[in-house]
Amino acid sequence: MFTYTIRRLVLAIPVLLLISLIIFALLKFAPGDPMAQVPMTVPPEVKAKMRAALGADQPLIVQYLLWLKQFFIIEPLHILGTMTGYDLVGNAQRVISWQTRSPVADIIAQRMPQTLTVVGMSYVVGVLIALPIGIVSAYKQYSWFDQIGTFVSMIGFSVPTFFTGVMLILIFSVYLGWFPSIYDTTLVVDSWPHFWLQVRQMVMPVAVLALYNAAQISRFMRASMLDNLQQDYVRTARAKGMTEQVVVLKHVLRNSLIPVVTVIALGVPQIFGGAIITEQVFKVNGLGALLINAIYADDLPMVQTLTFIFAILIVIFNLIADVLYGILDPRIRYD
C-alpha cells in the first residue's frame, strides 16, 4: 500500500503539470483583458504600461514558467515562512491578483474559513444524516420511511440550491424572521451571543447544501445496502444466530460502506470549490464567490490559481479514495 501511494504521488506530478498547462492555455486564449475594468479615459499607452507591470505582455512560455515557479516554489515557501517566522522568500515576486494587486494566496487564506465552515459543515451534516437514512431505507425497503426518504431525496437532488435557498430565505427570514438572510463574514465569535448569531446565520446555507449532499449520499448508501442485503453471506450470518443488529450494522454495513466511502472522499474537493450558487444566494464571502468575481474581472492569476488548487485536491482525493478502498476491502491489494 505504501509503495502504491508513493507511486501514485509520483505519477500525479506529470498529470498536474499537464493540467496546469491546460488551465493556463485555456485562460490565455479565452477572450478578455485585465484592463477591461479600467476606465475608458485612461490612455491606451498607460494601459499598455500597466499590462507590462503585471507581466501580461511577456511571451506566453515565460508567463507560464513564471507562474509555475511562483505557484510551486515561492508560495509554498512563503506559507512555510509565515508558519515558522523565518523570511524564506525575501522580495521574490508572488502570484499577484490583477484585480486587487495583493497576493492571491493571502486572499484565498482570507476566504477559506467561510467556505470551510459553511460548505464543510454542510458536507459533514449531509453525510451524517445520509448514512442512517440510507441504512434504514434499505433495511425497510418500501416502508413509509423509505418512501418519504426517496421523496425527500428526489426533491433535494432535483430542486436547484438557488431555489431552495431563496425559498428558505422567504420563509425563515422574510416571514418568520428566525434567521438572517445575509451571512455576516465580519462576525467574530468571541462570546456566547456571537456564537449563537453565528449558528443562526449558518443554519440556512448549511441546510440547503446538506439537503443536496444528503440526498445524493443517502441514495448511494441505500443502493449499496440493498445490493449487500441480498448476498448469501447475510443469510450465513443469520444462520449463525447473529442478531439483526450485528447482521446489518456489522456484516452488511462494512461491505456497503466501501463504495460509499469512495463517493464521500471524491466529494470533498467540492467543499473547497465552495458552493458557488449557495454562496451567492446567502452572500457568503467564500471561495466560490471569489472565483466568480475573479472570472468577471478577468483576474487570470486568481482564476488560474484557484482552478489549479481544485485540480490538485481532486487528484489527491482520488488517491485517498483508492487507498481507502484498499483498506476497507481485503480483496483489493495494490502491492
Place this chain on the structure above:
Amino acid sequence: MPDGALPVLDVKGLKVVFKTRGGEVHAVNSVSFDLKPGELLGVVGESGSGKSVTMMSLIGLLPSPPADVREGQVLFDGQDLLTCTPDTLRSIRGARIGFIFQDPMTSLNPVFNVGFQIMEPLRKHMKLSKAKAADRAVELLELVGIPDARRRLDDYPHQFSGGMRQRVMIAIALACDPQVLIADEPTTALDVTIQAQILELVRDLRRKLGMAIVWITHDLGVIAGIADRVMVMYGGQVVEQSPVKDLFRNPQHPYTRALLKTVPGVLGERPEKLNVIEGQPPILMAAPSACAFRDRCAFAMPRCAKENPARVQVGAGHDVACFWDPATNGPRNA
C-alpha cells in the same frame, strides 16, 4: 443408528406461502417428517420442489415478507421453533442447528477474515473468550482438513479455493457442536473431485461427532452414497419417504421412478438420448386440491385430478403419496 429413538427434529404439517404480486405461491404444503438423532436424511427433488424453502423455514431463515409460514409445528427438543421468540430461535440457530449453503464462493463475508467468521458463533453462543475461541477455531479448521490452520485464521475468504471455503462453512456450522446439521446442496457448486472430498469429510465428521444431518440435493448418486433415509419432494409436498436401500430397490411414486430413470448409467452402452421427465414443475397458486404431478405422470388416473393423495404406508418406514400401485399397475388398495 438407534432405532425408535425420539426424533431430534419433528416437523408436522408445515405450510409456507410466498406473497407475490401475482398472488400467493404455495411453496410448501403440509410437509411432515422427522429426523432421528445421528440419522442422515436425504431430501431430493428438482429445482422449485420446495426442499430448500422447507429447511430454511424451519429455523426462520426465509425473508418475511414475502415468505409466510402459515401452519405447522417444528419441534426441536420439545420446543416449537415456529412459535418461540426470535431470541430463542437465534440461540438455537448456529448453536444447536448448523446450516451449510450451496455456494461457498458467496456464503462467506468477503471483508472479514475466516477466523473472525468462525469465532463469531463461538463467542456468541458459547461465550468463549477471544483466545479460547481462536483455539477452538483452529481445532475446527483442522477437523475439516484445512492445513496450517492457525496461520489461516487471518486469511480472507478470497484467499481460499471453493472446496476450502466449503470446508470453512462446515467448520462454522459445526462450531458449537450442533445436534442437527442442515446441508443445502453443499456440493452442487463444486467440481466432482472436490464434491467427493466434501462427501468423504461429512461422512467422517458424522462418525466422529454423531450429529443428525439433513442433506438437500438433486443428485441421487450422492444420496445413495451417504443417506440413511430419503425424502422425495415434488410441488412442495413429500411424495415418497423411505429407507435409502428400499427407495432404490423398490421405488413407489411415479416421480421417484422417473427420477431414477433420468440418471445415466456409467457402465454399458450410452443411451441415444438422456431420459428426462417432460414438462415443468408446477407453480402452485392455490393449495393443491389434486396431485401436483398428474400432468407429467404416465399413470395418471381420473381420481388424480380430483383428490390430492395422502401419504400411505407401503413398507417398513416407507410411505408414498400416490393412488397408483406399481405392483399391480392399477389403483392402490388403501
